[in-house]
Amino acid sequence: MSAQDDIKRLTAPDILARKSVEPIVCLTSYHAHTARLVDRHCDLILVGDSLGMVMHGLETTVPVTLDMMILQGLAVMRGSRRALVVVDMPFGSYEGSKEQAFANAARVLKETGCGAIKLEGGRRMAETISFLVERGVPVMAHVGLTPQSINVIGSFRAQGRDKADWGPIEEDALAVAGAGAFAVVIEAVAEPLARKITKAIAIPTIGIGASPACDGQILVLEDLLGLSSRVPKFVKRYGTLGPSIEAAIAAYAKDVRARVFPGPDHVYAMKSKPK
Ligand code: KIV
Helix, strand or coil: HHHHEEEEEEEEHHHHHHCCCCEEEEEEEECHHHHHHCCCCCCEEECCCHHHHHHCCCCCCCCCCCCHHHHHHHHHHCCCCEEEEEEEECCCCCCCCCCHHHHHHHHHHHHHHEEEEEECCCHHHHHHHHHHHHHHCCEEEEEEEEEEHHHHCCCCCCCCHHHHHHHHHHHHHHHHHHHHHEEEEECCECCCHHHHHHHCCCCCEEEECCCCCCCEECCCCCHHHHCCCCCCCCCCCCCHHHHHHHHHHHHHHHHHHHCCCCCCHHHCCCCCCCC
């Protein structure tokens, strides 16, 4: 058995068991090389449909397709060994019927080898979540701000900032927990509400713009690294990769124009012939 075989990948039940035990560290990744780095420090890697905006420059996540998610999910599985990899179901791939959701979720699990899927929606998706879980598909739910509904909600505004609006969001979280989701992402929700939900439900809450009381936290990797030009209020930038990358590109361009690159170390000399 190789050292590689000793590393056991975390599962959805492992993440569920972390409720109220220790914080669950999550990040997004869409590529093998970032997955390799994220895997060393995180418990869960989300191949989020935010890849539509981050990788493809789309305005929203709505145009993202199942094939796009499967391609990047496979890359992240190749790059990681330990974290649970969760792949987002894109808009239009699961809302039509429970059967549509199962057929597409089964494709994601089979074709990427990931350990779970994520879908957006609370009460309206509860029946689908039960159907999937009963058939062997671990589901992470996503409530609060649900970006795939942008054309209905109108803007990416924080939810539950008036106490009068709390009821439906609490009911959504209770419904997905009752339906068998192993965890739930709570996005852009007033802090006291996210705290209350975390106390009220038996599954881990993963906050993004929610509360430090959540059982775990997630951010989009490129936002954290300082690669995204515009970020929501809830993002803390832990790096400034944008300017570093641009400085490297500018230095390369300068060297090429000055014929300084490639230098003697970067070219192949002829084999020396035996005399
Ligand atoms: O697609 C995504 O990156 C997400 C996170 C914001 C949770 O759903």
